[in-house]
Amino acid sequence: MKSQINKMNQVLPQTQCGLCGYAGCFPYAKAITEGASILLCQPGGAQVAQKLKQITGSVELIDQEKMELKRTPVQVVDIDLDECIGCTKCLDVCPTDAIIGSHKMLHRVLEDQCNGCELCTQACPVDCMTMKPIDQSFDAFYAKRGEFKIRFDAKKKRQILQKDDYNRRHAKVKLKQATGDRTLAIRREQIQKWLNDEDK
Numbered sequence: 001m002k003s004q005i006n007k008m009n010q011v012l013p014q015t016q017c018g019l020c021g022y023a024g025c026f027p028y029a030k031a032i033t034e035g036a037s038i039l040l041c042q043p044g045g046a047q048v049a050q051k052l053k054q055i056t057g058s059v060e061l062i063d064q065e066k067m068e069l070k071r072t073p074v075q076v077v078d079i080d081l082d083e084c085i086g087c088t089k090c091l092d093v094c095p096t097d098a099i100i101g102s103h104k105m106l107h108r109v110l111e112d113q114c115n116g117c118e119l120c121t122q123a124c125p126v127d128c129m130t131m132k133p134i135d136q137s138f139d140a141f142y143a144k145r146g147e148f149k150i151r152f153d154a155k156k157k158r159q160i161l162q163k164d165d166y167n168r169r170h171a172k173v174k175l176k177q178a179t180g181d182r183t184l185a186i187r188r189e190q191i192q193k194w195l196n197d198e199d200k
């Protein structure tokens with residue numbers, strides 16, 4: 001089952017846009033094995049549905065014309081630099097780390113890394129981001145899915161490390177507040193108490 005999910009994930013476009021109704025490409029691949037339709041990936045359209053059909057042996061009919069109408073165009077985001085307030089909200093949600101900028105600074109997009117998922121436009125509080133279709137074929141966009149996935153996986157890994165780091169630092173502060181400058185023995189005792197409380 002796991003290898004079938006991975007196989008399906010590999011043929012999905014890796015934009016992580018959520019237009020299929022799931023939290024990303026991998027969750028959608030998993031949902032198909034649990035009975036979800038193979039026709040839900042809007043960036044992938046009929047081409048991707050066909051690949052999913054081959055992998056799963058699904059009997060669902062693929063209406064090429066209908067899927068083409070619903071298909072997301074090949075696009076990238078454009079930032080209105082006069083309006084950007086440098087809030088960094090778009091950085092947090094971008095699955096490919098395609099936006100550069102920092103707090104209270106203008107943000108820019110690395111167009112060749114942008115997969116057109118539109119997640120940043122939904123996060124922007126001042127509506128200064130718009131999608132613009134680009135002159136690139138679906139095949140060329142689709143060929144970049146491996147790269148999009150590498151960037152997405154790297155971002156996820158980094159976020160886990162950042163969270164661990166935050167938790168470690170937070171634990172240190174908490175320990176200092178609870179024990180002040182007292183002895184190591186008292187600190188050990190406090191940690192043991194927390195561990196015991198967690199076990200309950």
Ligand code: SF4
Binds near residue numbers: 012021026
């Ligand atoms: S690219 Fe397709 S499968 Fe991936 S999240 Fe978007 S709609 Fe879902």
Ligand code: SF4
Binds near residue numbers: 093113115116118120
């Ligand atoms: S820049 Fe915006 S549209 Fe492009 S990949 Fe990142 S979140 Fe998606």
Ligand code: SF4
Binds near residue numbers: 089128
């Ligand atoms: S979310 Fe919008 S306003 Fe905030 S940094 Fe990004 S582009 Fe600028």
